[in-house]
Amino acid sequence: MLNIIDHVPDGLLAADARHLHEVLAGPTLIHLPGRRPEPLFVSVLLHGNEDTGLTAVQALWRKYQGRELPRALSVFIGNVAAARHGMRRLEGQPDYNRIWPGGEAGQTPEHAMMGQVVAEMRARGVFASVDVHNNTGLNPHxxxxxxxxxxxxxxxxLFSRTVVYFIRPLGVQTAAFAELCPAVTLECGQPGQAYGVEHVLDYLEACLHLAEIPTHPVAEHDMDLFHTVATVTVPAAVDFGFGDAAADIRFVGDLDHLNFRELPAGTLLGWLRPDGGVRLEVRDEQGREVGADFFRWDHGEIRTARPLMPSMLTLDQRVIRQDCLCYLMERYPLAGA
Incomplete structure (x- = not known):
């Protein structure tokens, strides 16, 4: 299932995500040499509708055409089939960022492929790993x-002073590569924004020029560290909408404007159908249902029960069904880091 090559194929630099299938037969790992041999690993398009990483890598390759890279570079281009249709994943496909080693075991060809990618990069002595994503709601980088x-x-x-520490969901690329090297996920705002591409391009070039990654503590004033403490989903049997929509759960129309805002207890998020008996599902890092710790369901309203900060809130119903409604975060004390 995995194609492994040592060059940038003809046509790849000009192909957008929807036309990658005309250049690549499927998921592809590209190894390129550089002055320092331990490679920087970059994964893009693990979700087919998130193309900022691909566009940034293409820009990087164009910049270094005919020139030696400062460090070897390995790029994994993921869900080419879903990218063709502008979708996160196709129906029947696993999520390409939930099937990496260290997550729940699976017997699909995609699970085996991710294991092969990790083994390949372990053998090459990977220097650092960068997984590039977009999101559909209004989020900062x-x-x-x-x-x-x-x-x-x-x-x-090196990318942002805003850093999120998380251990769920399982099976993500960053967690798999954390066993091999320093690893980060970049969240680069919505697809199609030029600033996102420029930001990732500058970041990748900075990483390629690193001789080593420092081990001394990051200055406290240089990082806002948050900890993802719970994942919020809408149960599959529950219908939902936004604004004036008639549904079991009706969220406020500008729900995605609440991302990365520290919300006080009592903040209104939406309404429940009277006598519907429905609730959001909230799971902590151990997979326990903890909805009552974070939300109140009084008088048909959904309100926060404690101060918290959401991320990844979106108005895209398909993404909510395929992934989640949001993550809930709290500040992580740097003294404990």
Whole structure:
């Protein structure tokens, strides 16, 4: 299932995500040499509708055409089939960012492929890993890590002072590569924004020029560290909408404007159909249902029960069904990091 090549194929630099299938037969790992041999690993298009990483890598390759890269570079281009249709994943496909080693075991060809990618990069002595994503709601640019480790923090703050530490969901690329090297996920706002491409391009070039990743503590004033403490989903049997929509759960129309805002207890998020008996599902890092810790359901309203900060809130119903409604975060004390 995985194609492994040592060159940039003809036509790849000009192909947008929807036309990648005309150049690549499927998921492809591209190894290119550089002055320093330990490669920077970059994964893009794990979700087919998130193309900022691909566009940034194409820009990087164009910049270095005919020139030696400062460091070897390995790029994994993921869900080419879903990208053709502008979708996160196709129906019947697993999520390409939930099937990496370390997550729940699976027997699909895609699970085996991700294991092959990790083994390939382990053998090459990978220097650092960068997984590039977009999101559908209104979010700032930020970086995510799976380890409380100063090397990971340095790699993250090279992109943004806003850093999120998380251990769920399982099976993500960053967690798999954290076993091999410092690893980060970049969240680069919505697709199609020029600033997102420029930001990722500058970041990748900075990473390629790193001789080493520092181990000393990141200065406290250089990082806002948050911890993802719960994942919120809408149960599959529950219908939902926004604004004036008639549904079991009706969220406020500008729900995605609440991302990365520290919400006080009592903040209104939406309404429940009277006598419907429905609730949002909220799971903590151990997978326990903890909805009552975070939300109140009184008088047909959904309100926060404690101060919290959401991320990844979106108005895209398909994404909510395929992934989640949002994540809930709290500040993580740097003294404990």
């Amino acid at each position: 930020y970086a995510c890590v799976n380890r409380i480790d100063q090397r990971f923090f340095h790699l993250a703050t």
